[in-house]
Amino acid sequence: DSGVTQTPKHLITATGQRVTLRCSPRSGDLSVYWYQQSLDQGLQFLIQYYNGEERAKGNILERFSAQQFPDLHSELNLSSLELGDSALYFCASSQGQGISETQYFGPGTRLLVL
Amino acid sequence: EDQVTQSPEALRLQEGESSSLNCSYTVSGLRGLFWYRQDPGKGPEFLFTLYSAGEEKEKERLKATLTKKESFLHITAPKPEDSATYLCAVGGVAAGNKLTFGGGTRVLVKP
Numbered sequence: 001d002s003g004v005t006q007t008p009k010h011l012i013t014a015t016g017q018r019v020t021l022r023c024s025p026r027s028g029d030l031s032v033y034w035y036q037q038s039l040d041q042g043l044q045f046l047i048q049y050y051n052g053e054e055r056a057k058g059n060i061l062e063r064f065s066a067q068q069f070p071d072l073h074s075e076l077n078l079s080s081l082e083l084g085d086s087a088l089y090f091c092a093s094s095q096g097q098g099i100s101e102t103q104y105f106g107p108g109t110r111l112l113v114l
Numbered sequence: 115e116d117q118v119t120q121s122p123e124a125l126r127l128q129e130g131e132s133s134s135l136n137c138s139y140t141v142s143g144l145r146g147l148f149w150y151r152q153d154p155g156k157g158p159e160f161l162f163t164l165y166s167a168g169e170e171k172e173k174e175r176l177k178a179t180l181t182k183k184e185s186f187l188h189i190t191a192p193k194p195e196d197s198a199t200y201l202c203a204v205g206g207v208a209a210g211n212k213l214t215f216g217g218g219t220r221v222l223v224k225p
Contacts (some may be wrong), residue, residue, distance in 0.1 A: 002157065002159070002160070004157075005223065033213075042215055042216075042217050042218070043158070043203075044215075045212045046212055047168040048211050055211055056212055057209050058212050075182065081125075088155070090157050090158070098211065099145045099146065099205030099206070099207075099209070099210070099211050099212070100146040100163075100184065100205060100212065101145075101146075102148065102160055102163050103148075103159035103160075104215065105150070105158045105159070105160075106157050107156060108155075108156070109156050112156070
């Protein structure tokens, strides 16, 4: 158990809908990262927040957005969902904000768009 | 752009048969190379971080080494519970705070 929690574990929804994924980082960690893992793309970095502020952006679609709240939990919002958005979504956390920091991953949310 | 290539894609081992996984990387200014283990449907589990060429780290049956162009994960006398996908990732100066992951090596250890 990494100490990172994610809810829900599974999510089934329809195309065009909007969903929110939630992540709580390990105690003491200020950075939260979001990743998408699909069979054909591997693990892809989406976005990083540090202490409430966006720090880095990867291949995140405009339909997707995230934020980190004062209590440091983070939410990833996915809207206008398409079949291709079906994937595992992972949250990770680290103490600091630098790339040399070890990231600890949560158990993930499996999203299925029908 | 940072690149990570892992080989082989899949590896079948008999219990006790030692082997090595390769992670070749291209990065501008390596800040860290990370190894993770991932079981099906679960989140990656952190194994090691290596920062500079020549560095080695060990944990139970696993040993990670780093050169300027590649990293190896050596599995000594593996057991069936070592079956998993092993992921390698790099963080470099030019990529900011973005980690780049390789495609992984699926390891199956048969009793």
